[in-house]
Amino acid sequence: MQLSKLLKYSRSGYFLLRNHRDNRPFFIAIEITGDCNRRCVYCSFGGNSCKSEDLDYKEWRRIISYFTQKHNASYISFVGGEPFLRKELLFQLVADTSRKAITSVITNGVLVANDDLKKLKELGLDSICFSIHYREDFNRNTLLAIEAKKLDLITLLSVVVYSQGMELYRDVLKSCIKHNLIFCFNLCQQFNNSPTASNLIKNIITPENLSEVI
Numbered sequence: 001m002q003l004s005k006l007l008k009y010s011r012s013g014y015f016l017l018r019n020h021r022d023n024r025p026f027f028i029a030i031e032i033t034g035d036c037n038r039r040c041v042y043c044s045f046g047g048n049s050c051k052s053e054d055l056d057y058k059e060w061r062r063i064i065s066y067f068t069q070k071h072n073a074s075y076i077s078f079v080g081g082e083p084f085l086r087k088e089l090l091f092q093l094v095a096d097t098s099r100k101a102i103t104s105v106i107t108n109g110v111l112v113a114n115d116d117l118k119k120l121k122e123l124g125l126d127s128i129c130f131s132i133h134y135r136e137d138f139n140r141n142t143l144l145a146i147e148a149k150k151l152d153l154i155t156l157l158s159v160v161v162y163s164q165g166m167e168l169y170r171d172v173l174k175s176c177i178k179h180n181l182i183f184c185f186n187l188c189q190q191f192n193n194s195p196t197a198s199n200l201i202k203n204i205i206t207p208e209n210l211s212e213v214i
């Protein structure tokens with residue numbers, strides 16, 4: 001591991017403990033856009049674009065600086081909506097933040113190219129999570145994750161438990177084991193316009209189903 005990275009991780013570890021003790025923020029999630037190119041029914045962003053209200057670079061920079069400088073917040077995650085809809089802004093903020101804080105991005109992968117991963121790595125990104133919402137995401141996001149892993153990024157594949165069927169979850173898990181990726185299993189309880197959400201979750205998350213995957 002590079003010395004600069006080692007120092008950054010040591011510093012983050014120190015502030016994780018200190019901020020916890022002092023009730024200060026350590027982890028900040030930056031929703032750089034409320035817009036998304038997907039409309040997943042279980043997501044509060046699905047169909048609720050608020051692109052016109054997105055903050056600009058200067059405003060985000062001021063907010064991030066407040067947390068990183070005043071509170072030594074040391075883990076900044078860039079999320080959306082879909083953060084790659086504002087790719088240039090994402091790159092600028094990662095470049096500004098990555099020297100001192102651990103940085104991560106969560107994306108649905110639709111707009112991500114291998115060159116973007118290289119660029120983010122060069123800018124200092126530490127971790128990337130590709131979320132898999134539908135079967136059609138599986139191959140693309142697995143290939144992107146393998147590429148990210150080759151670049152030495154901490155790489156996660158995440159699935160949201162909905163109605164895709166246990167086969168998809170099992171395939172994602174197998175892929176994570178095979179390629180040494182981190183598996184993330186999201187349990188969503190809120191579904192837009194879906195009063196039957198909790199029943200759906202209860203039906204999927206049964207000991208029998210889980211034992212097929214884990």
Ligand code: SF4
Pocket residue numbers: 036037038039040043044045046047080081082108131133
């Ligand atoms: S891809 Fe992610 S952010 Fe976009 S609608 Fe689906 S869950 Fe929400």
